[in-house]
Amino acid sequence: MFDIQDVDRTLEERGVEDACLMGKWLRKHKYFPDVIITSHAVRANGTGSIIAWMLGYPNDDILINKSLYEHGVAGYRDVLSSLDKDLKMVMLVGHNPDISSFGASLCNEFQMDFPTAAIAGIELKIKDWKQARDTQGKLKFFEYPPK
Numbered sequence: 001m002f003d004i005q006d007v008d009r010t011l012e013e014r015g016v017e018d019a020c021l022m023g024k025w026l027r028k029h030k031y032f033p034d035v036i037i038t039s040h041a042v043r044a045n046g047t048g049s050i051i052a053w054m055l056g057y058p059n060d061d062i063l064i065n066k067s068l069y070e071h072g073v074a075g076y077r078d079v080l081s082s083l084d085k086d087l088k089m090v091m092l093v094g095h096n097p098d099i100s101s102f103g104a105s106l107c108n109e110f111q112m113d114f115p116t117a118a119i120a121g122i123e124l125k126i127k128d129w130k131q132a133r134d135t136q137g138k139l140k141f142f143e144y145p146p147k
Contacts, residue, residue, distance in 0.1 A: 006041070007040065007041045007042065007069065008041075008042055009041070009042060009043050010042050010043060010046065011042075011043045011046040011047065014116075015043060015046070015047065015116065015117065016046070016050060017145075018116060018117035018145040019046070019047045019050035019051055019054075019117055020050055020054060021117070021145045022051060022117050022118075022119050022143065022144075022145065023050060023051040023052075023053070023054025023055060024054055025119070025143055026051065026054070026055060026119065027054055027055055029141070031089065031121060032055055032056075032057070032089065033055070033057070033089045033090055033091035034087045034088055034089050034090065035061070035063060035083070035087055035090055035091070036048050036051070036052050036057055036061070036062045036063070036091045036093065037062070037063040037064070037065050037068065037079060037090070037091070037092050037093070038062060038063070038064055038065070038068065038092075038093040038094070039064070039065065039066065039068035039069035039093065039094050039095060040064050040065070040066050040068075040069060041069050041095065044068070044069070044093045044094060044095060045062070045064065045093075047093050047117065048062050048091075048093040049062065051091070051093075065079050067079050068092060068093070068094040068095070068098075068099075069094070069095060070095075070098070071098070072098055072101070073098065073101050073102045073105050075098065076092060076094065076098065076099070076102040077102070077105075077132065077133050079092065080092070080129055080132045080133075081129055081130045081132055081133050082129070083129040084129070085127065085128040085129060085130075087129070090129075096113060096114055097113070099114050100112070100113045100114045103120055103122065106122050106124070106132070106135075106136065106137045107122045107136060107137045107138065107139050108136060109138070109139040110122065110139050110142070112142070114144070115144040115145075116144075116145075117144060117145050118142065118143065118144035119141070119142075119143050119144070120139065120141065120142045120143075121139070121140035121141040121142075122137040122138065122139055122140065123137050123138045123140050124137040125137075
């Protein structure tokens, strides 16, 4: 039997279905990110690709950033604060427990774990993504597939 590293694990059938459901939810509610950034883990990249497809976002435009995998809240903040200030809506696709901790650090209203394939929208009142390091946002939505 082969041991597969966590970073190399693929999406199970349920993960594919859940990503489709979340992509449909985003499309229905007209949430179209200016950029999608995923970790380099195979399943995160798969999730990001499926959601991108559901939203009509070009797969080749998805950015991959290793800081979204096992780098804690600091990794997520580094990614966010490095973004071009002209971007208005950003989607980060990552992993627990880091993404749940990151959500809580951005928004006091967000004090829960992300179930598999969950999506959260947090509005930040900022002019530049560098301000995201020290800004509290407002939770706009938190959705996840049914079990």
